[in-house]
Amino acid sequence: MKGVTCSLCFPSDGWSARYRTSLLGRYPPMSFFLAGFGLLLHILIWGAGLALLFTPRPWARFWPLFAAPAGLALQSAVVWWGALTHLAGTDSYAWLCEVIPVLSLVAGLRSRGWLTLIQLRADLGRVGAVWLMMVVTLNALLIPMTTASKVLTTSSLGSCDAADYAAGARVFQEFASNDRSGFIGLTEVVRVGSADNFFDFWTRLNHFTPSALVAFNDSIFGLAPHESISVMTAVFVSLTLPMVFWLARAGLRLGPAAAVAVALVYGVSPVLWYAVYHVAMAQLLAALAVALLTWCGLALWKSGAGWRRGWRLAGLLVVAYWLLLGAYNFILVVALVPAAAYAGGQTLVRQSWAQLGRWCVLMASPLVLAGIIFSGRVSGLVERFQLFQQYDFGWKIPAMTPEGWLGMVADERLHGYANWLRWVLGGAMVLVLGLSLMRSIMRRDRTVFAVVCFTVPILMGYGFLQLRGAKLGTNASYDAYKLLAVFYPGILGAMCYWLSLWRAKSVVLKGTVVALLATVLAFNFFAAWRFSKRMQSPPLMVDRWLVQLQGVERMERFSSFNMLANDGWSRLWANAFLLRRHQYFAVHTYEGRLNTELKGDWDLLCGVISIRLPEDGDAVPDYIDLSRPGPGAASKRKPSPGPGPQSGPLPFSLVNTKSDYFIRARMDEGWYDAEQIPRMGTRWRWTRGDAKIRIENPHAYPLKVAFRFNARGTVERDLQIWIGDRRLRTAKIGKELKVVSVASIEIPPGETLVELRSNLPALSPGGGDGRLLGFAAYGIELNVRPNEEVLEP
Numbered sequence: 001m002k003g004v005t006c007s008l009c010f011p012s013d014g015w016s017a018r019y020r021t022s023l024l025g026r027y028p029p030m031s032f033f034l035a036g037f038g039l040l041l042h043i044l045i046w047g048a049g050l051a052l053l054f055t056p057r058p059w060a061r062f063w064p065l066f067a068a069p070a071g072l073a074l075q076s077a078v079v080w081w082g083a084l085t086h087l088a089g090t091d092s093y094a095w096l097c098e099v100i101p102v103l104s105l106v107a108g109l110r111s112r113g114w115l116t117l118i119q120l121r122a123d124l125g126r127v128g129a130v131w132l133m134m135v136v137t138l139n140a141l142l143i144p145m146t147t148a149s150k151v152l153t154t155s156s157l158g159s160c161d162a163a164d165y166a167a168g169a170r171v172f173q174e175f176a177s178n179d180r181s182g183f184i185g186l187t188e189v190v191r192v193g194s195a196d197n198f199f200d201f202w203t204r205l206n207h208f209t210p211s212a213l214v215a216f217n218d219s220i221f222g223l224a225p226h227e228s229i230s231v232m233t234a235v236f237v238s239l240t241l242p243m244v245f246w247l248a249r250a251g252l253r254l255g256p257a258a259a260v261a262v263a264l265v266y267g268v269s270p271v272l273w274y275a276v277y278h279v280a281m282a283q284l285l286a287a288l289a290v291a292l293l294t295w296c297g298l299a300l301w302k303s304g305a306g307w308r309r310g311w312r313l314a315g316l317l318v319v320a321y322w323l324l325l326g327a328y329n330f331i332l333v334v335a336l337v338p339a340a341a342y343a344g345g346q347t348l349v350r351q352s353w354a355q356l357g358r359w360c361v362l363m364a365s366p367l368v369l370a371g372i373i374f375s376g377r378v379s380g381l382v383e384r385f386q387l388f389q390q391y392d393f394g395w396k397i398p399a400m401t402p403e404g405w406l407g408m409v410a411d412e413r414l415h416g417y418a419n420w421l422r423w424v425l426g427g428a429m430v431l432v433l434g435l436s437l438m439r440s441i442m443r444r445d446r447t448v449f450a451v452v453c454f455t456v457p458i459l460m461g462y463g464f465l466q467l468r469g470a471k472l473g474t475n476a477s478y479d480a481y482k483l484l485a486v487f488y489p490g491i492l493g494a495m496c497y498w499l500s501l502w503r504a505k506s507v508v509l510k511g512t513v514v515a516l517l518a519t520v521l522a523f524n525f526f527a528a529w530r531f532s533k534r535m536q537s538p539p540l541m542v543d544r545w546l547v548q549l550q551g552v553e554r555m556e557r558f559s560s561f562n563m564l565a566n567d568g569w570s571r572l573w574a575n576a577f578l579l580r581r582h583q584y585f586a587v588h589t590y591e592g593r594l595n596t597e598l599k600g601d602w603d604l605l606c607g608v609i610s611i612r613l614p615e616d617g618d619a620v621p622d623y624i625d626l627s628r629p630g631p632g633a634a635s636k637r638k639p640s641p642g643p644g645p646q647s648g649p650l651p652f653s654l655v656n657t658k659s660d661y662f663i664r665a666r667m668d669e670g671w672y673d674a675e676q677i678p679r680m681g682t683r684w685r686w687t688r689g690d691a692k693i694r695i696e697n698p699h700a701y702p703l704k705v706a707f708r709f710n711a712r713g714t715v716e717r718d719l720q721i722w723i724g725d726r727r728l729r730t731a732k733i734g735k736e737l738k739v740v741s742v743a744s745i746e747i748p749p750g751e752t753l754v755e756l757r758s759n760l761p762a763l764s765p766g767g768g769d770g771r772l773l774g775f776a777a778y779g780i781e782l783n784v785r786p787n788e789e790v791l792e793p
Contacts, residue, residue: 031152032142035231039217040138040238046101047071052108052115054315058303060112064127065246066316068239069292072213072285073319074100076326079172079212080374083203089174094219129260130245134238137267140528141234141276144535152227154279155538156569157412158395162279162542163572164590166225168202168211170579173219175199182580189584190592193383198579201592204380205387209326210281224550225576226542233276236284240489241267243291248493251295252454253447258499261517266492269407270527271400274414275485277535282327283485289323290335291489292316297339298450300362301346305355310362317366325370325377330384331486334461336363338490341453387591394478399466402426405459405484405495408523412531414481425523429495432516436498451497454490458483496520539676540569545606545651548626549577552654562586562600562657564664566607567674574604574652603655603664608674608685608777609693610653613661614786622656661784663703668692668753672771687774689762693754695782697747703784706744710779712737714763717775721745722755733775744785 047070054070055063078097079090087093109115115123124131148155154162175184177199183190184198195201202208214225214232221228244266249259266272275283296313303309324332347356371378398415403425410417417425440448462480469476484491498516501509552558560582565571571589588595605611613623656662670691676683697703707721713733721729721742731740762772 032146032231033139035152035221035223035228036138036142036235037135038221039228039232039235040134042217042220043071043075043213043235043239044068045071045105046074049101049104049106049108050074050315050319053104053111054319056299056309056312056316059250059299061123061126062246064124065130065242066292066319068242069288069316069319069323071101072209072239072288073322074104075216076209076212076322077373079216080203080208080326083172083177083199083212086176086178088176088179089172090215090219091173094216097216098220127242127245129256130242130263133260133263133267134241137241138234138238140268140532141237141273142231144532145230145234147536148538148541152223152231153542154226154230155277155535155541156230156279157274157277157534158539159278159280160540160568160572160590161281162229163569163576165207165211165214165229165279165281166573167198167576167579168206168208169214169218169225169229170576171199171202171215172212173215173225175579177203182578183575183583184579186582188596189594191594192592193380193386195380195592198592204376205383206591207282207327208377209285209323212326226547226573229279229281233279233281233284236281236288237267237272237276240284240288240291243288243295244489244493247291247295247489248496251298251490252450252493252497253445254493254497254499255503258496258502259493261499262493262496265407265496265520265524266489268521268524268528269488269492270409270412270414270524270531271405271407271485271488273528273531274412274481277412277531277538280482280485283482285323285326286328286331286335286486287489289320289327290331290486293320293324293335294338294454294490296320297336297359297363298342301339301343301355301359305359305362307358307362310358310365313362314366314369317363318370321367321370322374325374328486329377329381330388332367332381334483337457338453338487339363341457342450345449345453392475394475394482396469396475397477397481399477399480400484402429402495403523405491406520406523407527408520409527412527412534428516432498432501432512433495436501439504440497440500447497447500451494454487454494458487458491537677542573545626546570546573546577549574549652552626553578553580558602558654560584560600561602561604561654562598563589564603564605564607564666565652566609566667570606570652574606578604598657601657603657604652605655606652608683609665609667609780609782611655611663611665612781612783613655613659614784622659622661624654626652626654660699661703661786662698663705663747663782663784664696664698665782666694668694670756670774672773682778684776684778686771686776687756687762688772689774690758691756691774693756693780695747695752695754697749697752700749702746702748704744705747706783706785707742708779708781708783709733709740709742709777710737710781711740711775711777713775714765714773715760718759719775720757720759722757723752727757737778744783 044067047067050070051063051066055066078100082090082093145155156162171184179199180197187196190198190201192201192205195204202211214228217232218225218228241263245259245263248254248262249256254262296317300310300313324335343356343359347353398413400409400414401416401422403422404414404416406429408425409415416422437448437451462484465476465480465483468474469480499513502513504510558581561578562584563571563574564586565574568589575583575593582600584598584600585593585595586598615621667685670688672686672688674683674685695705709719711733712735714735716732716734719731719733719740720727728745729742731742733740758774762774764770765773
């Protein structure tokens with residue numbers, strides 16, 4: 001029986017048509033770079049006017065450094081206000097809002113006495129080295145993506161956060177706040193705390209700002225979220241470099257050249273590249289906001305915390321608080337720790353309690369203002385912390401010691417080097433940092449206290465979370481990494497305080513600084529190279545089989561789905577592409593995607609197991625193979641011989657749950673996790689020896705099911721099919737991948753556990769793989785046979 005075909009791969013409407021006719025679509029080899037630098041410039045242009053308006057006069061010449069956070073905050077605010085209306089997403093109003101940066105730029109120029117072109121050029125050129133590093137960093141992050149894919153798409157080293165951000169971006173790009181159609185209003189599935197619809201979940205509880213920025217910029221550039229999310233994440237790192245530079249220069253007084261060196265290390269640090277290639281968008285925005293907030297706190301204190309200076313800094317403080325509330329609202333409880341530690345410590349030494357009181361009022365007032373405007377985000381804080389208590393989010397991340405904090409790690413999973421090398425590198429970092437601090441103490445330089453405030457409180461929290469995770473066996477090390485990464489702009493500048501030794505007269509000290517900087521950069525470049533090599537063939541990628549689901553969403557005959565894709569990446573992206581349809585999940589997939597009763601009319605399958613139902617002559621077939629071309633392309637492609645590599649990338653398929661032949665099947669005990677080659681779409685799972693498949697027959701009568709395996713073993717072995725104590729069929733599996741067909745067996749009503757046994761035990765494959773393996777299944781097809789006799793109860 002040949003699978004029914006469905007022409008869904010290249011829809012002619014919506015975002016795909018806009019993309020193909022755009023500049024990005026006409027030049028696919030350059031699409032990543034065009035998109036990246038287009039997004040970068042767009043955000044900077046949006047922030048230029050606010051930066052001119054909000055940068056206090058003592059630092060007015062450096063206003064370009066504040067354009068990035070201002071642009072991000074302003075675009076986020078536009079989407080927030082749009083979300084409070086009934087407008088149909090950013091697609092309906094984004095272009096109209098392009099007048100806002102023009103008006104803000106006019107207001108900013110007017111506030112500065114209409115700066116001349118010569119003055120503007122001087123202001124921009126003053127931070128030319130920072131612009132150069134932004135370009136270099138963005139290029140370096142994008143190059144692996146261009147190698148992995150010829151067209152814009154999203155990829156990941158393992159985290160599924162990208163798909164979650166994509167769902168949120170579609171919500172803000174296409175839906176109105178009062179729209180409850182499809183998945184958006186499916187309360188029983190999407191309820192999280194007090195949010196009973198998917199739109200409110202994103203505005204109140206989830207990471208609003210990253211998805212809002214993706215939605216807004218996609219509407220301008222004619223992109224879809226799956227095309228822009230990886231690129232946008234890289235852009236966030238590039239946009240953070242100006243604040244890293246400024247925090248090192250103005251906060252730690254390292255001097256222009258040393259501050260540029262700190263920003264350079266930040267741009268290639270594996271701590272940040274790990275976040276980029278795991279698509280941790282909210283974390284990166286929070287790092288930018290915390291850097292701005294920390295500098296504002298220090299600048300306000302050093303100026304005496306006067307009311308006039310506090311008023312001038314209020315604009316930048318609102319920007320920082322806005323970004324934190326929108327991206328990582330829960331980090332607000334610790335965001336002020338470095339700045340508060342500095343102000344509190346100075347107060348204890350100088351007994352300047354009145355100044356501390358003014359400082360607290362001036363720092364808190366912009367937070368109150370931002371909180372009133374962003375009230376939905378503030379009200380969701382308590383619920384967010386309750387969710388943290390309910391779920392052990394994340395995964396285990398290795399602990400880093402002093403050399404790791406400077407980016408000297410062994411691989412893209414952030415493991416440290418061998419113990420002796422870690423001791424040497426870490427000891428050298430601590431020794432030189434201690435030497436630079438002692439020199440500053442002897443010179444009575446108060447910057448030493450800032451170094452302590454930037455590092456000690458955060459690293460104490462980092463160590464506590466690492467120890468807690470190790471003791472309790474939880475994923476607290478994930479929280480530890482997030483804490484380190486959010487405060488990393490300040491920590492990195494403080495850990496590189498030895499760059500201040502460059503100002504010493506001693507040639508030995510100058511030589512030590514140069515050698516140490518070269519060493520740190522060399523290790524960071526090596527780690528970046530490791531990330532680049534890994535991302536040239538990423539383990540997770542949005543391929544065309546996922547993208548084609550947006551065509552399924554447009555077909556009215558498909559009203560509801562049971563999301564039974566085996567892996568979280570495919571299931572979450574399928575959710576993002578099918579938001580206009582009801583969806584039900586068998587397992588708790590992510591926040592806002594609860595496991596409930598499977599009420600969908602169609603099972604959406606993607607995995608090693610596939611199910612084929614017989615044709616019954618209806619206009620709408622009961623089984624649809626989404627991998628096959630439509631009628632116009634049928635003559636160009638031969639029918640596939642079976643599941644697995646011969647049939648190309650493993651596709652999605654749809655199975656009608658109302659069919660008289662409908663069954664469900666899933667892998668049970670005895671299987672290793674799925675492995676795959678993303679660009680080829682090939683997936684497989686090894687058995688641990690004997691393995692089981694659980695089949696559900698929901699009917700009151702038995703069904704005949706034939707098996708077809710696309711499999712190989714480490715050695716030639718028997719494949720025996722057992723139900724209970726009966727061996728029903730036997731086939732041969734060899735070392736080469738091939739299709740093995742097995743005659744049909746009868747599956748009774750209810751659940752049946754089918755066991756796959758062998759005449760040989762599981763064997764070690766060698767080559768450093770310590771697992772014991774039976775056989776690898778690249779495809780297991782359950783073909784339900786038509787048999788009129790078994791349809792009688």
